[in-house]
Amino acid sequence: MAYAIQWLRSLVYIIMVYVSIAVVGIVLFPWALVSRRGARVACMSVCRFVRWAAPWMIGLKTEIRGTPPDYECIVASKHQSFLDVFMVFSAVPAGKFIMKRILMYSPIVGQYGLRIGCIPVDRGKRSVAIKQMVDGVKKGTATPGQLIIYPQGTRIAPGVKAPYKVGTAVLYEQLNQPCVPVAANVGLFWPKRGIYRKQGTAVVEFLEPIPPGLPRDQFLSLLEERIETASNRLNEEAGFHAPH
Structure with missing residues (x-):
């Protein structure tokens, strides 16, 4: 019984995480398009919600x-x-990540990733991606x-x-x-x-x-x-x- 209850709590929590990503992503999207700060605020807000909700929703x-x-x-x-x-x-x-290039085409995640300075890479072409990223940093085009x-x-x-x-x-x-x-x-x-x-x-x-x-x-x-x-x-x- 305890396992089933924790499983249900986990399910509700996961749903809430995805809802928060969607809501924050959509509401702050106009700001994110015109400002990198807006994109970072949105991403930070989701991260903080995930950490804030975990203790009381799932005991983590x-x-x-x-x-x-x-x-x-x-x-x-x-x-x-x-x-x-x-x-x-x-x-x-x-913070910024190296992300799969395919995520660029995601209507929310991809655009936020690009706005905070993530570097898209082609899967299986890591050496090329590293070279491109290093070149970008040296030219000052990558986000610090x-x-x-x-x-x-x-x-x-x-x-x-x-x-x-x-x-x-x-x-x-x-x-x-x-x-x-x-x-x-x-x-x-x-x-x-x-x-x-x-x-x-x-x-x-x-x-x-x-x-x-x-x-x-x-x-x-x-x-x-x-x-x-x-x-x-x-x-x-x-x-x-x-x-x-």
Whole structure:
């Protein structure tokens, strides 16, 4: 019975999240079209609603630890579900993502993404996309801020091992910006798929920045070590122990 009640609460919450995206997206769309600030206010409003509603609707608290960067940098985040997207974006002042080009054609999400400075990429053409983005930043055409990227490329469930892709290292090398690793345990409570959301405290933690200038292999190794070590610690803190 308790599971069924929590499942229903989760369903209502998810519906409310999508309703908030639609309502905020439509109401603030005219402002977003003429002002990047309008687009960012809309995106931040949705993120804050997601975090505000979660404790009383589904019993899920969200906690951000560490010091989110307020300077230009790469934010390399553990990615376990959509919840970490909302949490990381809400924690930084000028976040932007690398997004799939197909999302550009979405009437709301795509336009907001472009307005806040996200960089559309063709799936399977990551090397081309990285070059275009690096060129854009160097020419001053890209929107300044914190570039949020997922080093493993997709959502990875807690306890599952997946390689860290070279794209993050190429960006780090060519942009010559510090990289802020981010650990998370949110997948324990908000899974990659399904309706059910668990009660508890989902955490994302901003870790010590990696300064620019390290060799590519050394950077990737350090990035993986910091994110995985901290994420495992957060998982264990929540009562999860990865199988050996």
